[in-house]
Amino acid sequence: MRIGVLALQGGFAEHVSHLRKAAAALGVSDAEVVEVRTSEELHCCDSLVIPGGESTCMAHICTTNDLLRHLREFCDEKPVWGTCAGMIFLAKSIQGGKKGGQLLIGNMDITVNRNFFGNQVHSFETSMQTPSTHFAEVDAKVGGGESFRAVFIRAPAIIMDGEPADGVEYLSVLRLDQAAQMGEGRTVSEVAVAAKQGNILVTAFHPELTSDIRWHALFVQIARDHCVAGKGKGEAKQKAFPKSALPLVEIPDLPILC
Numbered sequence: 478m479r480i481g482v483l484a485l486q487g488g489f490a491e492h493v494s495h496l497r498k499a500a501a502a503l504g505v506s507d508a509e510v511v512e513v514r515t516s517e518e519l520h521c522c523d524s525l526v527i528p529g530g531e532s533t534c535m536a537h538i539c540t541t542n543d544l545l546r547h548l549r550e551f552c553d554e555k556p557v558w559g560t561c562a563g564m565i566f567l568a569k570s571i572q573g574g575k576k577g578g579q580l581l582i583g584n585m586d587i588t589v590n591r592n593f594f595g596n597q598v599h600s601f602e603t604s605m606q607t608p609s610t611h612f613a614e615v616d617a618k619v620g621g622g623e624s625f626r627a628v629f630i631r632a633p634a635i636i637m638d639g640e641p642a643d644g645v646e647y648l649s650v651l652r653l654d655q656a657a658q659m660g661e662g663r664t665v666s667e668v669a670v671a672a673k674q675g676n677i678l679v680t681a682f683h684p685e686l687t688s689d690i691r692w693h694a695l696f697v698q699i700a701r702d703h704c705v706a707g708k709g710k711g712e713a714k715q716k717a718f719p720k721s722a723l724p725l726v727e728i729p730d731l732p733i734l735c
């Protein structure tokens with residue numbers, strides 16, 4: 478199977494590196510990880526990671542490259558994981574979007590507050606509980622731990638207004654030290670920072686910036702299960718991947734923050 482990482486902008490190289498390590502740790506020997514910049518490249522993939530970066534910028538490049546409709550179709554069928562800006566881009570609705578509006582892929586039934594935790598200077602790290610039911614196989618093969626280090630960089634959050642939409646599962650919920658004022662007298666005391674709906678996984682934090690490869694292993698497992706279940710059969714990988722016009726250098730060992 479072939480896992481693509483959207484490589485238009487943002488932290489895609491770290492994802493490529495972690496996905497390769499995670500596939501090796503899980504023993505998924507047929508996993509190929511590639512950078513995706515065009516619809517032609519996208520259609521050669523069985524699953525996709527949308528990295529963090531800047532959601533407005535990513536949307537702008539996608540529109541210029543006529544990628545948005547291809548991404549929407551892809552998300553209807555295949556496993557996709559969005560981190561941070563990727564999560565914003567995948568949400569059906571957002572709060573605090575760019576003035577004048579910003580385009581979204583919009584396939585996941587969640588409401589995301591775009592810069593919920595504040596500006597770049599309000600970026601932070603914290604320890605969170607690993608959602609154990611989802612990590613059983615990952616724990617067995619990669620090794621585990623009851624907690625993981627979550628890095629939030631000008632991060633968004635999922636607003637949990639009432640019951641989650643059909644099929645949406647909140648995997649990680651962050652209790653706030655202080656309730657956040659949301660305007661019109663409304664306050665929020667907890668937000669979801671990881672969620673899943675069908676084939677789509679989102680995290681507000683950046684596992685690719687830590688040495689922990691378990692979230693990547695979880696996604697490789699979701700992608701592999703999707704292929705094994707015959708829903709994709711990995712046939713996208715049979716297509717020859719077009720040669721990239723601008724190949725990037727290999728970065729074997731990226732610096733890690735924690």
Ligand SMILES: NC(=O)CC[C@H](N)C(=O)O
Binds near residue numbers: 528529565
């Ligand atoms: N680290 C990130 O991806 C930041 C995302 C940023 N808040 C946005 O609007 O895109």
